[in-house]
Each structure stands twice: as C-alpha cells, then as structure tokens.
Amino acid sequence: MRLGTFEWMKSVNRSIIINKIRTDAPISRAQIAKETKITPPTVSSNVKELIALGIVEETDYGTSSGGRKPKMLMLTENKYFVIGVDAGSQKIQASLSNLKGEILNRYHCSLEGVHTNELFIEALMTSIDTISSFLKPSQDILGIGIAMHGVVDPLKGEATFAPNLGLTNIPIKEMLYEHFQVPIYVENDARAMAMGEAWFDTTNVPQSLVTLNIGRGVGAGIIVDGKLFYGKDYLAGEIGHMTINMNGDICDCGNRGCLQTLTSGKTIASKAKERIPSTHFERFNDQITGDTVFQLACQGNEEAIKIFHEIGHAIGIGLINLIHMFNPERIVLGGGVMDASQYILPIVKQIIQEKGLTGKAKNSHVEISRWGHDATLKGAIAIVLSHVFDDVAEDELSNE
C-alpha cells in the first residue's frame, strides 16, 4: 500500500473546485467558474493539475449551447481509495471505497475471543490488509477511517473505553500508522455516522444534525455548523445515559432510568423473556435476542409488537428532550434496534407530535438512515474523505 499524495488540496481555490466536482459531477470547467466565482483561467490550471494527479478525470462530452461540446469533469474512480472500518462490539467490518465514497469491496471478521488490545489491533490490521489486497500496485490509499464503538479520543486516535470488549486505552492510530504509514482517523461510531449523514448529503447539507446509534448501547453524533460537536472532554452525545425516568430501573452505568435501559437490544430481549412464552422462541433455537423478537413481531406476535411500541415511546421521549435542547435540523436513527423501525418509528413520531412545545418542534424531521447497517461504515469513509477534501485549515487530527 502506498501513501497518497496529499499536497494537491492545500489551496483554498483547489479545495473549492474539487468539492464542486465532488458534489455536482459531471460538471464543466465553465460551470465551475460560474458557480464558484473563481476565474476561468484559475479553474483551468487547477483542473489540469488535478487531472495530472489522477484525482479528476474527463468524462463524456456535455451538452453544448451552440459551440464545441464542453468536456465534463468527475472524480476519478481508479487511482485513489479510502478504507473505512466499522469496529463494533462483536465484529469488524472493513470496506474499500473510491473517492466518491462508493463501497467497492468488503471484509468482515468476528471479535469473539478478542480480549486484549493486541488481539484487537491484530484483527484490525488483518481486516485492513485483506481489504487493501484488492488494490493494484498503481492505486493509492489516501487514509483509513475507524468508526469505533465506545468512548473514543479522536485527537489521540485512541479507544478510551470499549465496554463490550472490556478493553481500555487502545492506541489504534499509533499502531495502525506505524504499520500502514497513511493518515489514520479514529472516531466514535455514532459521531462517524453523523459525519457520514452530513458528508454524503450533497444536495441538502444540514447545518445541524443528530444521529442516534441504537443497538447494544445508545450513542449520538452531533453536527453543529457543519462540524462534529465534541464537547469539552469528547463526552457530548452520550444520550444513552440521559435520565428520562429518575425513579426507574438501574442502568449499567449505575444511574436510574437512562434512555439506554429503556431502548437497547438487551432491554427488548429481557422484556420478551418476561412476557412472551419461551416456546415461541423454539424455532429460533431458543435464542431470545432483539432480532428474534423482531422476527416474532413480523410474524404478527402482538406482545412482540407491543414491546417495540414501548421502545418507540422511550426513544420518543429521549428525542423530545433532544429537540427541546438542541433543536437540530434533522435527526437520523440507525443501529440494530432500528431494524424494527416499522414498529418503532410511527410511535416515535407520535410522541414527538404529542409532546413538542411548538408546532415546529412537533414536526421535527426524524428519519431512518438510508444506509441501514452500512451507516457506520459510510461514516468511517466520510471521516477520511472530509479530511482529504478539506480546505487549507490546520488538520490537527492527521498524523501528517
């Protein structure tokens, strides 16, 4: 694997031009000049360099308004690549994508038996090595993005706490950089997901957006003014531990009535254990999990459906708190629990409609991630691409 050439985007004009090509391709030089207000000669000279570097390529001729048909530009598809990794609590998924963020190849492996930092890093490296073996010698990796579950310090690139693996202080960035020598970005999974939702939405870029990753745990990624919002100690977005029932059941964190204790996959399973006869789970080899409860619901089991309605009620209350505090343009829900969105989402919307303080609050935009299980993986890719295409601002998260 070779390190991609990074010097090409260290100019504001070039950054504007390449972003324009990214969002509006296929686009002509003339259109770029018109819409970015950069002079045609500057556009031309920058595009020339971008083509020489293999970042941009010419495609079919555009439509002409009389004279010669203009040559249309788009991001190149076969020179520079990005690796995105979704490092969950049970498995690692790695992907290879082009500059457009399209996923070309995938690899995944289980994290069963991974109980030391060294084994975890080894699993990560194997995944990345495997996925990069799809590249030809002439093709370059521009960076590797790791969307990691649990508490993450993106500046150090460290997984501070990975609760389900029982691991702490895994120096992911340091170890991977030593091995691969390309820029490494490590981010919390929910924040990566937020970055993905914002980055890939080129037509309707939200100024503020919150994504919720609802699975084993519940985390939020927050975008403010188009940027990830971290809070003072990288703690912002710990929505799973928002108290919504101060006299409720005790959560893993020791507090009472956290959103997570009312909405996680574990809660779905334990509600089902209490309320659905175990015989119903025989066809699933007696596995009572969020997923098997969902399958029962799909088969019309009313108690299973009711459980998902209760989950929707709790998520609705969590979101109404979020709306009254943050008032984001858009809320996107993802994670394993949202596989049951057909039962959950209508209730979530109903609660928000009932409890919103104003008409606008009641009609807050809530949707399911369009990428389903790939939401985090898309986020891992986006955290790399957002740095690759970034303007000349100081890039403090990079190793460069």
Added chain:
Amino acid sequence: MRLGTFEWMKSVNRSIIINKIRTDAPISRAQIAKETKITPPTVSSNVKELIALGIVEETDYGTSSGGRKPKMLMLTENKYFVIGVDAGSQKIQASLSNLKGEILNRYHCSLEGVHTNELFIEALMTSIDTISSFLKPSQDILGIGIAMHGVVDPLKGEATFAPNLGLTNIPIKEMLYEHFQVPIYVENDARAMAMGEAWFDTTNVPQSLVTLNIGRGVGAGIIVDGKLFYGKDYLAGEIGHMTINMNGDICDCGNRGCLQTLTSGKTIASKAKERIPSTHFERFNDQITGDTVFQLACQGNEEAIKIFHEIGHAIGIGLINLIHMFNPERIVLGGGVMDASQYILPIVKQIIQEKGLTGKAKNSHVEISRWGHDATLKGAIAIVLSHVFDDVAEDELSNE
C-alpha cells in the same frame, strides 16, 4: 437621545484594537501592536481616530522601561452609552451603562395590570425614556438590548410568547426602533444571560457555556464556539421541558415530569403548602412563595431546607443530562430560585459527582452567576456591546 456613530468599527484591525483595549486596559499603543501583531503605525492611526470619535481616551502615564513613559489607553467613560433592559414576567428593570458595561443608573417598574401588547410596549418605552434622561445632550446611546422572558425570535426582535403576561407576538424591535431610532436587540432572558457570562469574562473566555435561569420557568442559554446557539427554530435551550421523570406530575406544557415541574418557584411553594404548617407563614403575611420558604430555611426550618435539597436533586439530574449531551466547559446558574443556592448547590454538585459517567463529567464546573439578580441585566447590556464591538461580519440582527 442621539444615535451613536457606528462607522468606526467597520474594519477588522480597528475591531481587534478596540477589543484589545476593552479587555486589557489600561494598555499602551506599543503593547497593542506587540500582542495583536498589527504594525505600530496602523495601531497609532486607528487609535487616533478612536480618540477623535470619543471611543477611547488616554489615561495616566504607564511605567517606562527607560525612555519616555507611554500613554495608556482605555475605553472612554462619558461619551457612548448602552441601555440594557431585563423584561421579566412581573417587572421591567432598565439600566444605563458605559462602554465597559458598568451599570451607572437603574429604573424599574411593575408589570401589574399590563395585559396588552400596547401596554407592555408603553411600559418598555417609559423605562427607556426614564433611564436615558440621565444622559447629557452630548452623550450618545449606541443601542438598546432587551432580555425578554419567554419565547423570543431575535431576528424579528419579537416576543413570540410571554407566558406569564399571556401575550404573544409583541413586535418589540419594530416599535422601539420607530420611537428611538437606535439599534435594538431583543433576546430571550436565558440566552442574554449566557451572552453576559461569556462577554464579560475577558480573562477566561469559555468556548462552550450553558446558563440556566431558574425562576418561574426554567430556561437555558447555550454558547458554542463563543456564539449563542439557537437551534433550527430558536428552540434550543428549552431545558425546563426536559422530561426527567416520564411517569411524573403533569407540567404546564402538558407533558409529564419536566425539569420545570420539579424545580420552579411554584413547585417550592406548593411543596411547602403541603408539608409546612401554614402557621409558619404568618410572619410573612401568610405569603407562601419560593422566597418565604427560603427565609424559613434560613431560620433553620428543616422541612424548608429539605425542600431545597429536593430541588437541588432535580436540578442535578437535569444538569447531568446536559453534561452527557453537551459537555460544556462551564455551567452557570441564576434566577430567583438560586437565591437559595446555599442549600441547592451542594446537592447539585453531589448528584453530578455521583452520576457523571467519567471523572471529568463528575467534576464539571458548575457555579452561581457572579451578578446575582443582575445576571439578566448584564446579559441585556452584553447583547448590545457584542454587536458594537463586533468585527466587520454582517450584522443581521441590527436594524442598520
């Protein structure tokens, strides 16, 4: 009243220089040049103009390191002024301040019997007229800041909803501008308070800060990246209606277990009515209010103290939710209920210490506003000053 000359700050250099004088006065031209990296001739020419306009004045000679003693600069105190108004639910307080934000004169009037928009505007105008009568003909008002309770649209300068007065859509900015012909800024009280805390803290400027105004209602003002955070529909900060007990009592807003139902002055009074014999309130002319319960607490009444501890418990849970979502650098508490901070604050800190997810969360910085009852008034002044001293960025909230 005359409109102050605004042209003087429409240059980035001048804005940097005047802000340096504001925060570091008394300061010499040489120090300004050194610390701002603006060339000495540019500093000199700008300072010359600022002195001619009466914005800056020379003060006692500074200490010399050999040669001639340098002339020290500070903001002028007797030429330009700002009016700040705290428009609460029961009374209006108006203040006249100098460019440093020091309060020089005050006026207040009751809002009893004010039940139409016209009467409210009249009360505002009377207050402003009265306070500006302290000025000499040669002295100018640079702007008027109104910190208004309830829901405010700062762009329109309108009080959208003032719940305790039962008024809606009061066009404050429009009416006041027509009358006074100076820039008018209207902001929600909790947001103004946040602006005041950030603006006047010149030594330790927080990047993120949340203020809570806990009185009849409970509102929050949020600063992110040094700027007020509004949310998509100016709804951000409605922390009073954060559900912390989803099965709790019904709030004014119709929802259950809102923070406000557990912490407001009204709650204190109603808890006292239930649990403290009415004979204890005879010495207060049978008035059972948050304030008289506080006075009982000060006299050692254990039940009264216990009520404030319960309030502290609920505020603590609201703040821990805020910390886990926003993770701000600093939280500042104000409002009438915080008069009883001696009973409330220790419990708030204890809850945060108990329930924080991480060591840093447990040690989140929480304090009482250093200005006590003037916190909102200082905020009203700050919303004007922040525009006056602002750089050349488009000033969309101004009428200019």
